Amino acid sequence: xxxxxxxxxxxxxxxxxxxxxxxxxxxxxxxxxxxxxxxxxxxxxxxxxxxxxxxxxxxxxxxxxxxxxxxxxxxxxxxxxxxxxxxxxxxxxxxxxxxxxxxxxxxxxxxxxxxxxxxxxxxxxxxxxxxxxxxxxxxxxxxxxxxxxxxxxxxxxxxxxxxxxxxxxxxxxxxxxxxxxxxxxxxxxxxxxxxxxxxxxxxxxxxxxxxxxxxxxxxxxxxxxxxxxxxxxxxxxxxxxxxxxxxxxxxxxxxxxxxxxxxxxxxxxxxxxxxxxxxxxxxxxxxxxxxxxxxxxxxxxxxxxxxxxxxxxxxxxxxxxxxxxxxxxxxxxxxxxxxxxxxxxxxxxxxxxxxxxxxxxxxxxxxxxxxxxxxxxxxxxxxxxxxxxxxxxxxxxxxxxxxxxxxxxxxxxxxxxxxxxxxxxxxxxxxxxxxxxxxxxxxxxxxxxxxxxxxxxxxxxxxxxxxxxxxxxxxxxxxxxxxxxxxxxxxxxxxxxxxxxxxxxxxxxxxxxxxxxxxxxxxxxxxxxxxxxxxxxxxxxxxxxxxxxxxxxxxxxxxxxxxxxxxxxxxxxxxxxxxxxx
Amino acid sequence: xxxxxxxxxxxxxxxxxxxxxxxxxxxxxxxxxxxxxxxxxxxxxxxxxxxxxxxxxxxxxxxxxxxxxxxxxxxxxxxxxxxxxxxxxxxxxxxxxxxxxxxxxxxxxxxxxxxxxxxxxxxxxxxxxxxxxxxxxxxxxxxxxxxxxxxxxxxxxxxxxxxxxxxxxxxxxxxxxxxxxxxxxxxxxxxxxxxxxxxxxxxxxxxxxxxxxxxxxxxxxxxxxxxxxxxxxxxxxxxxxxxxxxxxxxxxxxxxxxxxxxxxxxxxxxxxxxxxxxxxxxxxxxxxxxxxxxxxxxxxxxxxxxxxxxxxxxxxxxxxxxxxxxxxxxxxxxxxxxxxxxxxxxxxxxxxx
Numbered sequence: 001x002x003x004x005x006x007x008x009x010x011x012x013x014x015x016x017x018x019x020x021x022x023x024x025x026x027x028x029x030x031x032x033x034x035x036x037x038x039x040x041x042x043x044x045x046x047x048x049x050x051x052x053x054x055x056x057x058x059x060x061x062x063x064x065x066x067x068x069x070x071x072x073x074x075x076x077x078x079x080x081x082x083x084x085x086x087x088x089x090x091x092x093x094x095x096x097x098x099x100x101x102x103x104x105x106x107x108x109x110x111x112x113x114x115x116x117x118x119x120x121x122x123x124x125x126x127x128x129x130x131x132x133x134x135x136x137x138x139x140x141x142x143x144x145x146x147x148x149x150x151x152x153x154x155x156x157x158x159x160x161x162x163x164x165x166x167x168x169x170x171x172x173x174x175x176x177x178x179x180x181x182x183x184x185x186x187x188x189x190x191x192x193x194x195x196x197x198x199x200x201x202x203x204x205x206x207x208x209x210x211x212x213x214x215x216x217x218x219x220x221x222x223x224x225x226x227x228x229x230x231x232x233x234x235x236x237x238x239x240x241x242x243x244x245x246x247x248x249x250x251x252x253x254x255x256x257x258x259x260x261x262x263x264x265x266x267x268x269x270x271x272x273x274x275x276x277x278x279x280x281x282x283x284x285x286x287x288x289x290x291x292x293x294x295x296x297x298x299x300x301x302x303x304x305x306x307x308x309x310x311x312x313x314x315x316x317x318x319x320x321x322x323x324x325x326x327x328x329x330x331x332x333x334x335x336x337x338x339x340x341x342x343x344x345x346x347x348x349x350x351x352x353x354x355x356x357x358x359x360x361x362x363x364x365x366x367x368x369x370x371x372x373x374x375x376x377x378x379x380x381x382x383x384x385x386x387x388x389x390x391x392x393x394x395x396x397x398x399x400x401x402x403x404x405x406x407x408x409x410x411x412x413x414x415x416x417x418x419x420x421x422x423x424x425x426x427x428x429x430x431x432x433x434x435x436x437x438x439x440x441x442x443x444x445x446x447x448x449x450x451x452x453x454x455x456x457x458x459x460x461x462x463x464x465x466x467x468x469x470x471x472x473x474x475x476x477x478x479x480x481x482x483x484x485x486x487x488x489x490x491x492x493x494x495x496x497x498x499x500x501x502x503x504x505x506x507x508x509x510x511x512x513x514x515x516x517x518x519x520x521x522x523x524x525x526x527x528x529x530x531x532x533x534x535x536x537x538x539x540x541x542x543x544x545x546x547x548x549x550x551x552x553x554x555x556x557x558x559x560x561x562x563x564x565x566x567x568x569x570x571x572x573x574x575x576x577x578x579x580x581x582x
Numbered sequence: 583x584x585x586x587x588x589x590x591x592x593x594x595x596x597x598x599x600x601x602x603x604x605x606x607x608x609x610x611x612x613x614x615x616x617x618x619x620x621x622x623x624x625x626x627x628x629x630x631x632x633x634x635x636x637x638x639x640x641x642x643x644x645x646x647x648x649x650x651x652x653x654x655x656x657x658x659x660x661x662x663x664x665x666x667x668x669x670x671x672x673x674x675x676x677x678x679x680x681x682x683x684x685x686x687x688x689x690x691x692x693x694x695x696x697x698x699x700x701x702x703x704x705x706x707x708x709x710x711x712x713x714x715x716x717x718x719x720x721x722x723x724x725x726x727x728x729x730x731x732x733x734x735x736x737x738x739x740x741x742x743x744x745x746x747x748x749x750x751x752x753x754x755x756x757x758x759x760x761x762x763x764x765x766x767x768x769x770x771x772x773x774x775x776x777x778x779x780x781x782x783x784x785x786x787x788x789x790x791x792x793x794x795x796x797x798x799x800x801x802x803x804x805x806x807x808x809x810x811x812x813x814x815x816x817x818x819x820x821x822x823x824x825x826x827x828x829x830x831x832x833x834x835x836x837x838x839x840x841x842x843x844x845x846x847x848x849x850x851x852x853x854x855x856x857x858x859x860x861x862x863x864x865x866x867x868x869x870x871x872x873x874x875x876x877x878x879x880x881x882x883x884x885x886x887x888x889x890x891x892x893x894x895x896x897x898x899x900x901x902x903x904x905x906x907x908x909x910x911x912x913x914x915x916x917x918x919x920x921x922x923x924x925x926x927x928x929x930x931x932x933x934x935x
Contacts, residue, residue, distance in 0.1 A: 201731050208820060223735070223903055314808060314900025320623035386809055386899050563735070563819075564812075564902045 350476030409524025507536030669720025736822025
């Protein structure tokens with residue numbers, strides 16, 4: 001047994017109820033008594049032998065038949081020891097309360113709010129326990145509970161602002177505005193000119209620079225930000241809830257819609273989690289293809305980020321130039337799988353279609369020209385004093401804070417922490433090619449920009465090496481219980497048709513287990529946590545989306561900067577609301 | 583009586599011609615801007631309306647004209663209506679003293695007229711500065727009267743920006759005034775005749791290069807163009823001071839911005855680049871057609887500046903508010919003041935004539 005589990009067992013004989021080491025999947029998990037959670041968590045964070053400094057995720061599961069109905073599940077990562085651990089604690093339905101770990105990991109703030117919102121578990125000691133994805137005045141319960149219907153409870157029809165066609169239109173909009181509202185800018189307290197008050201500015205959800213439907217309420221002192229409160233959930237579709245009613249392979253197109261800028265990265269993260277659950281081996285050629293397309297998606301994602309961030313700061317031309325290159329890659333995706341944006345290319349056990357020589361040749365041509373294009377962008381930005389002035393020393397976050405907030409991806413690496421899932425737990429072909437993890441120093445917007453620019457170079461390096469090394473062979477695993485037969489055979493062969501039919505109507509049944517699998521998406525660590533009860537549908541699927549975790553650090557990073565900097569912070573996180581709200 | 587009537591008729595005709603040319607230029611500037619930006623950004627620009635999109639401005643104008651004119655609830659209606667007019671009128675009124683061509687008089691029905699300048703008043707440049715300051719009120723009032731926080735912030739930014747940079751515009755041209763010894767744009771331009779080495783940007787005894795740079799940068803800031811477009815910063819303040827405007831009122835702000843661009847280009851051409859004077863001494867065309875050459879040279883210089891505006895827009899990101907202020911007060915102002923000092927000393931030791 002892992003030494004850490006031994007230590008925990010001897011140190012907390014009462015708190016630790018059971019420990020489990022899943023050697024096949026390389027996971028440690030631990031059940032603790034809910035009242036002692038804080039004690040164990042503090043030990044895990046502070047003790048040098050554990051040093052779980054990075055909070056990965058907090059989620060919850062509902063077991064309606066058990067006496068202790070709800071399970072709160074914590075995922076922690078120790079960067080010094082490169083280990084992950086899963087802590088589980090049960091609470092009852094009558095008193096669904098557990099201590100908040102926000103005092104230890106600041107990143108727990110948003111994650112706990114999400115658990116509270118969707119499962120109704122209260123966190124005592126949480127500074128701001130409000131709903132986060134659902135509207136604040138939502139009173140129909142907590143959607144992820146098993147007794148909540150997937151189609152919802154008809155709350156939407158009660159919105160007053162949705163016009164009803166059977167009622168006459170409202171009249172006299174002008175008169176509805178009261179005299180007080182008309183005079184918002186008139187001081188109430190008479191002639192005194194010394195009255196000061198923060199200006200409350202509502203930015204979004206419809207705003208040209210919030211990268212989707214994100215709303216931020218800013219408290220301003222002049223143009224300086226006193227407090228920034230993000231309000232999310234405008235794009236919440238309940239993917240996690242939907243997934244509970246879908247067979248494993250039916251979930252793949254839903255993952256396309258998470259981070260729709262680079263949908264294959266989500267496909268990849270999801271199928272990897274399922275394959276880890278199934279303990280399925282992938283043919284080598286498929287691994288290479290997956291790595292290549294994942295890196296192409298990273299380039300697409302970073303090009304999109306660069307264009308929009310530059311546009312936010314006012315440099316218009318970069319946007320069109322990056323989209324020019326993005327277009328080339330999208331054409332390649334179209335050639336590969338027929339779609340350009342929501343690609344749905346990955347399959348459990350492999351990929352959908354093989355590379356053609358024409359595709360390889362076009363990709364090689366792109367890779368040859370691409371470094372020159374990166375230079376072009378850099379000439380427009382890096383050598384521009386306005387750009388440097390707008391990004392240097394803006395939205396600085398220190399390495400400790402970044403880790404404590406659970407940040408991942410380029411945002412974390414720019415603060416000087418060389419954490420990259422591709423290096424830490426190599427998957428795909430990442431272990432077989434040469435590449436480096438670019439790491440910044442100051443943790444400001446400029447460093448995050450630099451890290452992403454370097455990552456694009458590294459990505460093209462990885463793709464070039466993968467193309468050279470790619471072996472011949474099958475592109476899907478030979479696992480008839482899981483992988484359907486090829487379409488050509490289905491159309492001609494009775495047995496294959498039956499096989500296909502059975503798989504797509506019944507789905508396949510993974511073992512009863514649970515697993516967390518992290519993948520390095522362009523935005524950061526995209527993790528899928530799947531609890532399987534042995535049925536063809538996941539019992540619970542939790543998506544650890546980097547954008548959501550990053551938004552938790554928004555207020556911390558925005559305070560004291562100007563309105564103009566808010567825009568650069570949105571850009572520097574590279575948030576996509578589809579992934580943030582799920 | 584007949585004399586007054588004739589003068590009036592001639593002035594009205596002149597004003598009509600100048601307004602016509604300016605508004606026509608504005609119209610096609612919008613197209614030119616989109617085309618130039620398009621080419622710089624590897625795309626085509628407008629292509630749908632007319633051949634190569636040349637009729638796009640007309641379509642845009644029609645669209646704006648027929649759009650619903652919305653006054654937001656809670657807005658101050660009077661100021662909300664007044665603001666676009668206050669922005670546009672000063673921008674157009676400035677053209678009254680701009681000399682578009684050689685200073686000559688034409689005799690018509692026995693009276694003397696100056697065909698290329700509507701009114702050659704002796705405080706020409708001061709008059710322009712005074713009126714462009716009023717234009718800032720249009721922006722500030724528009725931002726305030728809209729009853730919107732984005733507009734308000736845009737208006738506030740604009741107030742700070744215009745005050746800071748108008749100062750620099752004013753100080754930058756003092757050097758030229760010292761050398762020319764006149765405030766009349768016609769006289770200043772005439773003093774630069776005889777080849778490009780006589781233009782004030784290069785002129786003896788002290789070339790106004792620094793003043794020119796300060797003027798151009800400040801002029802960009804004054805017209806709220808990239809990289810100084812903070813009052814209307816799209817990604818931050820939605821559209822800044824005209825967030826709530828629509829239809830023709832929006833078009834007025836739009837017209838004002840472009841008219842201002844033309845105006846500051848005209849002033850830059852007249853003060854620093856010799857106005858209608860060719861870069862070589864004398865004229866190439868015969869005496870009676872020399873005016874054509876003058877007008878063409880003036881137009882070339884103005885269009886060069888307008889192109890510069892587009893070029894900047896395609897190249898530069900936007901400054902931040904505090905950077906803008908710091909740059910205005912700590913960099914531009916000292917340069918402008920230093921330039922005045924040195925020019926004054928130079929002008930003292932090398933008096934004119």
